[in-house]
Amino acid sequence: MNPTLRDSGALGMAWTVARVGGIDIRIHVTFVLLLAWFALVSAAQTRSLVGTLVGVAFVVLVFVCVVLHELGHAFAARRYGVRTRDITLLPIGGVARLQRMPTSPRAEIVIALAGPAVNLAIALALAAVLSAAGVPLLALPDGEASLLQSLFTVNLMLALFNLTPAFPMDGGRVLRAALALRKGWVSATTTAARIGQAIAVVFAIVGIFVNPLLVLIAIFVWFGAAMEAADARLREALGNVPLAHVLIRDFRALAPDDPLARAVELTLTGTQKDFPVLRDGRLVGLLTQRALLDALRAYGEAAAVAEAMQRRFPRAALRDSLDDVWRAMRNGDDHLVPVLDDDRLVGLVDVDNLIELARIRAALDRRAP
Known part of the structure; x- marks a missing residue:
């Protein structure tokens, strides 16, 4: 190849x-x-x-x-x-x-x-x-x-x-899974992350006196554990929330034959950055802001959206759980997921909306009695 x-x-x-x-x-x-x-x-x-x-x-x-x-x-x-x-x-x-x-x-x-x-x-x-x-x-x-x-x-x-029983190493995942057999996933992740960060502190102290490479590994482990714990808390906040409740239904779409200039216009006159691409009402592509900028540099504003759009991207069904959509975004580096109902585009889920939802739910959970 x-x-x-x-x-x-x-x-x-x-x-x-x-x-x-x-x-x-x-x-x-x-x-x-x-x-x-x-x-x-x-x-x-x-x-x-x-x-x-x-x-x-x-x-x-x-x-x-x-x-x-x-x-x-x-x-x-x-x-x-x-x-x-x-x-x-x-x-x-x-x-x-x-x-x-x-x-x-x-x-x-x-x-x-x-x-x-x-x-x-x-x-x-x-x-x-x-x-x-x-x-x-x-x-x-x-x-x-x-x-x-x-x-x-x-x-x-x-x-x-x-x-080593510390995220993001394999031992950290084994530890989290073993703890999850006895307690909830979020609690197990939090405990495993704390253990991992304690190990990171030990690595850093030993590294100062023995090998500076251990200090770099300690930083890697510390932030890896923090990211796993944050992701677990976010997934807990998204739990039991129907996908339809966070669906962005007011959105703009493009056609494959539209010029990139049309995407530029919609970007500058609104808040939407990524656009579904429809042909005769059917979803055929996704134009992300990154792909738009790359295409503008390579082809200019007159090029068709079809030249820049992604044809392979995650999609969700209206019946899917919000947690499944978040995991698809996290594992695929995708910021926008189109949601379909019987092959008909009914809305979009944006990563920023999910993060805001998590913040709102966390604030409500911590409100004074």
Whole structure:
């Protein structure tokens, strides 16, 4: 497959370089910078082309193991009917974007443990190869065995690190799911987030005296835990609210043949930023503000809306729960979801409206008696 560069919202610009089991494997542009940095470091340390190539090859093999880790999550999720949109390689590791999170705590435990299990399986396979070759697992022999020994160590560390009981690592999700077996989902998430942030404090303190990298990991863990807790509170606030109650029914739509100038006009004269695209009353696309700006730069105002609109996007049925719509938005980086009733567009759900609803409900829950 030819690499294609596209914008993926929060994950930024990335190349799609492969497709495995129906899942796009993508490389973030910053990962390329990481490879370049490792090439420079290897060249400075070894002062040889072979040494430089070995250093880069090691990084590539490590990230192949990371991809396999994420595929472990993806294939485990598939067992529970959860699709994986794509896997993106970042300098800090891999990110598998699941279409939704499982509602069953037991399913979340299986999905979360599948990734570290893959790394343990790789480590065991490498240990068997090294043992058969008579090479000590923790020794540093010359040549190819050194590369295999390093990969053994890395996979062991990846498995153990990801089992740390702190969000957003796999161990944090296992902890939350285990707690959810005995208490509510929100309460379990809050408790797991607090434990994760306590671990982050320990990482930061140790990192100050031992390794500054632990400080960066501590920051990553702290904010990851905070985001999980905030998302859980938002989902609780949206619970039991009918989708029809937050439906935006007063909206403007575009036709595929409309010029982009029409979208610009509606944007400047109103508050709507994203627009459904209808042909003969049927929903055929969605024009987001980001796509509009990209198309204006590339084609100008005279280009047709059809040139810029998305043809693949999440949709909701009027009978769907608000929580399902929020999860679709969160996992897909979508800000607007059209709502259909028997294939007829009846309204829109906007992420800003959901956040405002959560704030209003939180304020009402805290009102003085």
